Amino acid sequence: MTTRIAVVTGGIGGLGSEICRFLARAGRRVIAADLGARAERIDAFRAEMAEFDGRIDFEPVDVADFNSCAELVRRVEATHGGVDILVNAAGITRDASLRKMAPEQWHALMRVNLDGVYNMSRQVIDGMTARGFGRIVNISSVNGQTGQFGQTNYAAAKAGMHGFSMALAREVARKGVTVNSVSPGYCRTAMVMAVPEDIRAGIVAQIPVGRLGEPSDIARTVEFLTADDAGFITGANIPVNGGYFMSF
Numbered sequence: 238m239t240t241r242i243a244v245v246t247g248g249i250g251g252l253g254s255e256i257c258r259f260l261a262r263a264g265r266r267v268i269a270a271d272l273g274a275r276a277e278r279i280d281a282f283r284a285e286m287a288e289f290d291g292r293i294d295f296e297p298v299d300v301a302d303f304n305s306c307a308e309l310v311r312r313v314e315a316t317h318g319g320v321d322i323l324v325n326a327a328g329i330t331r332d333a334s335l336r337k338m339a340p341e342q343w344h345a346l347m348r349v350n351l352d353g354v355y356n357m358s359r360q361v362i363d364g365m366t367a368r369g370f371g372r373i374v375n376i377s378s379v380n381g382q383t384g385q386f387g388q389t390n391y392a393a394a395k396a397g398m399h400g401f402s403m404a405l406a407r408e409v410a411r412k413g414v415t416v417n418s419v420s421p422g423y424c425r426t427a428m429v430m431a432v433p434e435d436i437r438a439g440i441v442a443q444i445p446v447g448r449l450g451e452p453s454d455i456a457r458t459v460e461f462l463t464a465d466d467a468g469f470i471t472g473a474n475i476p477v478n479g480g481y482f483m484s485f
C-alpha cells in the first residue's frame with residue numbers, strides 16, 4: 238500500500254501533536270508543521286517523537302504567511318513527495334468581549350485560524366486533484382457552532398472554516414479529494430487550561446460525558462476521516478464534544 242504523506246499544521250500543539258502520533262501509528266509519513274521560532278519547544282517535540290523512528294518530522298511554517306506555506310509544501314514535496322493528507326490544526330485564541338477587542342486581536346486570530354486554512358490548502362490542492370487522492374481536515378470548534386462569550390473572532394473563524402470545507406469539498410469531490418471539518422469541544426489542552434478555572438469548571442459541568450475531551454478523542458476522528466476508504470465522507474462536520482452541543 239502507498240505510504241501517504243500527511244502534513245499537520247499546529248503539529249506541536251495540544252491537538253496537533255496527538256494527531257501526528259495517530260497518523261504515524263496508522264502508517265502515514267507525518268510532517269508536523271509549526272512555528273520555527275522556539276528551538277526548545279521543537280527539540281522537546283523531536284525528543285517526544287523519537288519513538289516513531291523518523292516517521293514524524295518537523296518542518297517550520299507560519300500558516301499566516303502564504304509564501305511560508307508555499308515553501309513548506311515545496312520542501313515536503315522535494316523530500317517526501319506530494320502531500321496526500323493535510324490537517325489544518327494551527328489555531329490561536331485572542332479572547333475578549335467585542336467591546337474590548339482590539340483590531341490586532343481580531344486580525345491576528347483571522348490570519349492564523351482562517352487565512353492559514355486558505356494558505357495551506359491552496360498549496361496542496363493541485364497536487365491532490367492531479368494524483369486523484371487527497372484528504373483535508375480542518376480542525377474547527379464547537380464554539381464555531383454555538384458562539385462563546387469573548388470569542389467573536391474565534392467563533393467567526395471556526396464557523397468560517399466549515400464554510401470553506403463545504404465549498405472546497407464541492408470543487409474537488411470528483412477528483413478523489415475529501416474536505417471535512419472536525420469540531421472539538423473543550424479538550425485537555427494548554428489552550429483550554431488557559432481559560433480561567435471558574436469559567437472552565439462551569440463549562441465542564443455542562444458536558445454530558447462529564448469530562449474534558451482528550452486530544453486522542455480528536456486524533457482518532459482525524460485518523461478515521463483521512464483513511465483511504467473514507468472517500469464518501471466529504472463536506473461534513475464531525476462534532477467531538479462529549480455531548481456539550483448536540484445537533485443534526
Ligand code: CAA
Nearest residue numbers: 330332333334378380385386387422423428429432433436
Ligand atoms: N457569560 C456571561 N457573562 C459573562 C461571561 C460569560 N462567559 N464572562 C463574563 N461575563 C460578564 C461578567 O459577569 C461581567 O458582567 P457585569 O459587567 O455585569 O459585571 C461582564 O460580562 C464582563 O464583561 P467583560 O467584557 O469585562 O469580560 P471580561 O473581560 O471580564 O472577560 C473573557 C471576558 C476574558 C472573554 C472571559 O469571559 C473568558 O475568559 N471567557 C472564556 C472564553 C472561553 O471559553 N474561551 C475558550 C478558549 S478554549 C477554546 O477556544 C478551545 C475550543 O475550541 C473549545
